[in-house]
Amino acid sequence: MSSGVRKTDDGCGHFATVRARVRKIALKLRVHAQNDGFDLLFGDRIVLRHHIPCPAVVMARGNPDITMFRGNFRISDSPADEIAPAEWRMADGGIEWLHDGVPVARLSTKGHELTINALLPGYDRLRVRFHAEPGECVWGGGEQMSYLALNGRAFPIWTSEPGVGRDKSTELTRIMDSEGMAGGDYWNTNYPQPTFLTSRWIAVHLDASCYSVLDFTDPGFHAVDVWSDTANFELFAADGPIELVSALSKRFGRQPELPDWAIGGAIVGLKSGASSFERLERFIDAGTSVSALWCEDWAGIRETSFGRRLFWDWHNGERSAQRYPDLKSRIADLHRRGIRFMAYANPYIAVDGDLFAEAAGGGHFCLRTDSDDVHLVDFGEFDCGVVDFTRAETRAWFAERVLGREMLDIGIDGWMADFGEYLPTDLRLADGSDPMEAHNRWPVLWAQVNARAVESRGRTGDAVFFMRAGFSGVQAHCPLLWAGDQSVDFTRHDGIGTVITGALSAGLVGNAYSHSDCGGYTSLHGNVRTEELMRRWCELAAFAPVMRSHEGNRPDDNLQFDSTPELMACFARWSRVHAHLAPYVRHLCGEASAQGLPAQRPLFLHFPHDPALFTVQDQFLYGADMLVAPVVEQGADARDVILPGAGVWRHVWSGVDYAPGTHRIAAPIGQPPVFYRPDSAFAALFAGLNGVL
Incomplete structure (x- = not known):
């Protein structure tokens, strides 16, 4: 009974409940x-x-x-x-x-x-x-x-x-x-x-x-x-x-429409403490369309061999005050300028954090199987307790005490709800369930806690958290996915191209909105960002419903968008492209809400009668009226582009119309292949992109 995956040798089957959700035809x-x-x-x-x-x-x-x-x-x-x-x-x-x-x-x-x-x-x-x-x-x-x-x-x-x-x-x-x-x-x-x-x-x-x-x-x-x-x-x-x-999408739950602020400009990710606010001003001076400042290091940092890590103790305490003095007032200042502030949290608490004793005393951690001690997990040179979301009191505590009082109540408008996939199989859960059964459910429970906190403040559809972990049912609670920790390169299985595949596959099972760390994240063993990669990632990120930069796990070893005037200008240009498309993205949000359709779509979704499109994963339809073919190969200055269906497609940058079929399209840095339908209701908006650049 082989699973086909090396050492995994499984048999299977089990209770099958089949419920039809069929349009027009009653199936039995x-x-x-x-x-x-x-x-x-x-x-x-x-x-x-x-x-x-x-x-x-x-x-x-x-x-x-x-x-x-x-x-x-x-x-x-x-x-x-x-x-x-x-x-x-x-x-x-x-x-x-x-x-x-x-x-x-x-x-x-x-x-x-x-x-x-x-x-x-x-x-x-x-x-x-x-x-x-x-x-x-x-x-x-x-x-x-x-x-x-x-x-x-x-x-x-x-x-x-x-x-x-x-x-x-x-x-x-x-x-x-x-x-x-x-x-x-x-x-x-x-x-x-x-x-x-x-x-x-x-x-x-x-x-x-x-x-x-x-x-x-x-x-x-x-x-x-x-x-x-x-x-x-x-x-x-x-x-x-x-x-x-x-x-x-109806079965698993549809996400609320993204708020205007999230789609109306770039989320600038900086994590250099209080100086992040001064660095943001340089982005604004360079002409960046800024929707939010994202500082994942808001609660403090620690240095490890992996790189600069966050201090996993989610509250506005002493470490936060040292890293970001008077954070609440700084957030209010940004709000007055129409700029949101975003932060970070995950479902673990470090043993040397201030919240650990409170959580342990409240019975909020998973326990060891051989004692009533907290089960600790090594997260890479520091240990943490796993917050036990099988317990109703714990879900309420984390949503209110941490996400509510410590974050939303000081003006934080959203956050990366990180992790969720680490539940060990050798611990004891409050509800008595088998960790082998609970492991895959953990991201869904984590999403529920975050959604509960947002709802408790009446901010569903306004405050936005984004997750990388998921499982069946996460769609009903998580408003936005991000593609995780790509390597800072063009590699086939862990580089920039995986962002497209991840968005398309997740979209088919009910996740309308996905985005990525613009510039990539993981930099290890000498693998560092290149200027080419960062420019190409900007081109990709501009055509996602949310555009957000990240400094990566080793920010001091890597190029940042404010490292050079050229990179700053590149990010600013593509942030304006992203902001220019906001009316179209608002239309896509409406389709997601009404029909459950993802913003980024595989070609076959609208052209199902062409089997040649079934395996295309390096280009996508952005809604029904726009086609994007990002450059995800190092050194490429042209690429083959499939234009599906009938009727012409218009090249955004040249205005030239192309018939359906496969074409070799010039793609110098700064002009990724992007096409639109000339008969689209948004044709004038699309045509205006050339002027934005």
Whole structure:
């Protein structure tokens, strides 16, 4: 029962609940028996096919091995007593699978609900093989950073650090693997989700938080492996991808429209203490359209071998006062000028922080399994307690005491709600739940706490927090994603291009808004920013709903946008492009609210009849009327651009019209390939971009 991912060897299946959300057509599950098996149909579409050469369900007893180090996990399994039952019979309105004449698993249907149970004690690994048709393309999996189309690969669903490098063939990945399993691979992501969509315009969602694997390595079926004896699925079907994405966004919850301030200019990220305010003035003097100042170091810093880290003690106390004297007044001054102030928080508290004793005394931390002591996690040269969000009192305490009183009440308008993927599997939770089951739910609980704080101050739709971690259901609480900690380079699996793939994949499962650290974040082992990278990242960031810069983990070793007049002018120009597009982004926010459509869209979303578009992940539609093809290859001054559909596309910078097809487009720095529909209601706005530069 191989998952197709090196040491991970899983079986799967489990209780499946299938609920249809269908436009116009009322679909029902029904069984169609054949000579050696049966088909399970959803309307006229086969979703499950069982026959002797390929049983629909495989079962086993699991034997897992799980290791975690600083948010990086190594998970493997050695399943035993595997059963792939071929014999079946109709029983009580459903189906029983038999092995040696004994019932071992059961399938039952009721309306749109499908239920599969393992009937043998101790069998806690199930694999369900969903039907696949030749040439069928598959997407989903949450926020996938390396591949938009999932065909031919397996994707473990487990929120974790993505890794640095994420490519086992590179020296950087090998170094990071040797330094604490930190290199990662193509499937590692902060935000996995056990949901996949196919080009038959159906979607399957596993309604479970346990470890699972979406396995598309065999073209004959789509396998879902679940570490449980029971599994819940929901099935969706639609006439096309727009309707399908809309249905999924409705299921998981749609984000509020972004506020005008968040889309109306750049969020300037600076973390040099009080001097950040003076540096901001230089951005403004250079002509930057500034919407907010983001100072993640507002609560203090500590120096580590990884770089300058934040002091994880989220309150406006002595360290904050030393780093940012009279912060509340400084924030009020910015507000009077129409500039917001943003900060940072995460769901952990350092043992040497002022809040630690208060949190411990209130019973707000996860505990050790062998005592009532706080379970401490090494986050890289400092230890922290994990705030236990399974406890209602703790969720209320963190939302009110930390995010409310310490942040919102002093005028902070938003923050990076970092982490959420570190929950260890060897601790004790207040609600008694299994950490293996709770691990993937942790980002959703973290999002709920942040949303609760914002709502408590009546600021939903105004204050904005953004997250990198996620799982099924985070969409209903998190208003904005960011793509995580990309390396400061052009590498295939961890560089600038992964920002596009992450936004497109996350958008298909209900996340309307995504953005990135403009300039990249992770700088290790001599890997530092280049001027070319920073210029190209500005070009990419301007065409996301939110544009935000970051100084990275080693700011003193890297170029910053205020390092040279040329870089400052570059950032200022593209901030004005971003601000110029605000009326169009407001239109996209309306579409996200009404239909659940993401701002940045894969080409096939609007052109589903062209299979050649199914795997395109290095360019995107910005809404329906604009096409953006960022340059994400080092040294490139031109690139191939696919212009889909019928009707001409107009090149923004030259005004030249191009017919549909593939074209080689000049792309010098400062002119990334961007096109628009001349018949768009926003054509005049788009045409005005040339004047902004």
